[in-house]
Amino acid sequence: MTSVSQTKRSAKPRAPRKAPAPAKVRRDKAKAVAPKVGFVSLGCPKALVDSERIITKLRAEGYQVAGDYQGADVVVVNTCGFLDSAKKESLDAIGEAIASNGRVIVTGCMGVEEGRIRAAHPGVLAVTGPHQYEQVVSAVHDAVPPLHDPYVDLVPPEGLRLTPRHYAYLKISEGCNNRCSFCIIPSLRGDLASRPAASVMAEAERLVKAGVRELLVISQDTSAYGLDIKYAESMWRGAPMKARFLDLSRALGDLGAWVRMHYVYPYPHVDDVIPLMAEGKILPYLDIPFQHASPAVLKAMRRPAHQEKTAARIARWRAVCPDLAIRSTFIVGFPGETEQDFAFLLDWLKEAKLNRVGCFKYEPVEGAKANDLEGLVPEEVKEDRWHRFMAVQQEISRDLLAQKVGQTIDVVIDEVDDEGAIGRSKWDAPEIDGSVFLNGETSAKAGDMLAVRVLHADEYDLWGERAAVS
Numbered sequence: 001m002t003s004v005s006q007t008k009r010s011a012k013p014r015a016p017r018k019a020p021a022p023a024k025v026r027r028d029k030a031k032a033v034a035p036k037v038g039f040v041s042l043g044c045p046k047a048l049v050d051s052e053r054i055i056t057k058l059r060a061e062g063y064q065v066a067g068d069y070q071g072a073d074v075v076v077v078n079t080c081g082f083l084d085s086a087k088k089e090s091l092d093a094i095g096e097a098i099a100s101n102g103r104v105i106v107t108g109c110m111g112v113e114e115g116r117i118r119a120a121h122p123g124v125l126a127v128t129g130p131h132q133y134e135q136v137v138s139a140v141h142d143a144v145p146p147l148h149d150p151y152v153d154l155v156p157p158e159g160l161r162l163t164p165r166h167y168a169y170l171k172i173s174e175g176c177n178n179r180c181s182f183c184i185i186p187s188l189r190g191d192l193a194s195r196p197a198a199s200v201m202a203e204a205e206r207l208v209k210a211g212v213r214e215l216l217v218i219s220q221d222t223s224a225y226g227l228d229i230k231y232a233e234s235m236w237r238g239a240p241m242k243a244r245f246l247d248l249s250r251a252l253g254d255l256g257a258w259v260r261m262h263y264v265y266p267y268p269h270v271d272d273v274i275p276l277m278a279e280g281k282i283l284p285y286l287d288i289p290f291q292h293a294s295p296a297v298l299k300a301m302r303r304p305a306h307q308e309k310t311a312a313r314i315a316r317w318r319a320v321c322p323d324l325a326i327r328s329t330f331i332v333g334f335p336g337e338t339e340q341d342f343a344f345l346l347d348w349l350k351e352a353k354l355n356r357v358g359c360f361k362y363e364p365v366e367g368a369k370a371n372d373l374e375g376l377v378p379e380e381v382k383e384d385r386w387h388r389f390m391a392v393q394q395e396i397s398r399d400l401l402a403q404k405v406g407q408t409i410d411v412v413i414d415e416v417d418d419e420g421a422i423g424r425s426k427w428d429a430p431e432i433d434g435s436v437f438l439n440g441e442t443s444a445k446a447g448d449m450l451a452v453r454v455l456h457a458d459e460y461d462l463w464g465e466r467a468a469v470s
């Protein structure tokens with residue numbers, strides 16, 4: 001399931017991530033001469049994980065990470081190529097890196113369009129595509145040879161990450177077997193390729209041992225995990241473990257960190273995971289990009305699920321796990337979407353009462369099958385539907401959040417400044433969902449888990465005060 005647009009167009013957009021400044025890096029004589037690589041990581045969490053893998057490999061070879069363009073010997077730009085607007089942003093980022101540094105290597109999803117990149121920026125040193133870690137590293141070697149001291153910059157066992165210390169993305173598979181008509185991810189990233197369960201678990205365990213308190217499970221289609229490898233067993237903690245969504249959820253839940261599931265399709269076997277949420281093994285949170293509700297639009301989108309059955313499934317899930325939060329994204333103005341289809345979507349939304357929802361106006365993607373569809377929706381109609389959609393959802397969200405006032409909830413702190421702390425509840429994922437504000441709470445630290453009494457709510461966020469340290 002694609003997440004590119006969700007991340008890039010969330011209600012709380014963030015600037016492209018740059019790698020952490022080298023201030024945190026231990027300085028010694030060897031490091032003073034180590035070559036430095038700058039990183040700009042655009043796009044979805046999957047691309048971010050790719051960047052982390054590249055950085056981990058380079059750090060293992062003695063490279064340093066530069067915190068700004070000027071301090072870098074070469075800059076790697078990890079691009080997003082999902083939407084035309086994302087491609088434009090990628091080209092702009094490449095241009096900025098060339099103007100600021102001059103020595104630029106391009107990788108990521110847009111790398112499959114090398115001709116277009118070179119036409120816009122003839123000065124790039126190398127262009128590689130998604131998941132071509134070895135090629136990126138080799139391009140860095142060509143641009144700035146590594147030091148020949150194998151003892152320089154030992155990498156911590158959990159690798160190097162671009163996220164804060166207390167949460168981490170855990171990528172369980174690459175690619176996707178679906179063929180949604182608006183999406184070119186399968187042509188960019190290929191069919192589903194799941195990691196062995198033991199490999200995922202070993203990475204998750206290393207992260208938790210290194211202080212990670214929240215694991216965000218990502219892929220293009222998380223509930224399809226293991227299908228391609230026929231749910232193959234691998235040895236984990238001395239016993240065979242199947243590469244299956246339920247088994248993985250249970251094992252991750254045993255690690256003692258929050259486990260949050262992203263990009264889950266509502267396949268029937270997802271039902272089996274809901275009791276784990278009710279027991280508190282994994283977070284009562286599902287990120288399901290429904291995209292629409294009208295059967296006609298879903299058919300045109302070639303989506304693999306049918307919403308009329310999904311509404312009933314959600315009701316059953318909530319009967320098992322009443323505090324389940326569902327986050328989703330929708331597209332309005334898809335080619336052929338009639339006013340009737342849109343009204344169906346609004347009615348479905350009112351019935352489903354999803355907790356967190358993002359809505360995008362349809363935008364054609366170069367190379368996508370949806371471009372052949374008739375019935376283009378005029379921009380002003382898309383705009384109007386978007387506003388109507390958001391108004392309905394805001395009311396739902398306001399009502400749901402108001403029910404939290406007076407409750408004491410667990411909150412993980414993401415950042416602290418002079419005015420107080422900002423955290424999240426178990427119903428909110430970082431960057432895309434809402435926050436819990438603790439005004440005046442300056443003694444907390446990022447990563448702390450606090451019990452918080454909720455005092456106030458609006459349509460997006462909560463405000464509260466510390467009840468007791470949990």
Ligand code: SF4
Pocket residue numbers: 001002176177178179180183184185186220221
């Ligand atoms: S084809 Fe569909 S399910 Fe697969 S990545 Fe694209 S939007 Fe997601």
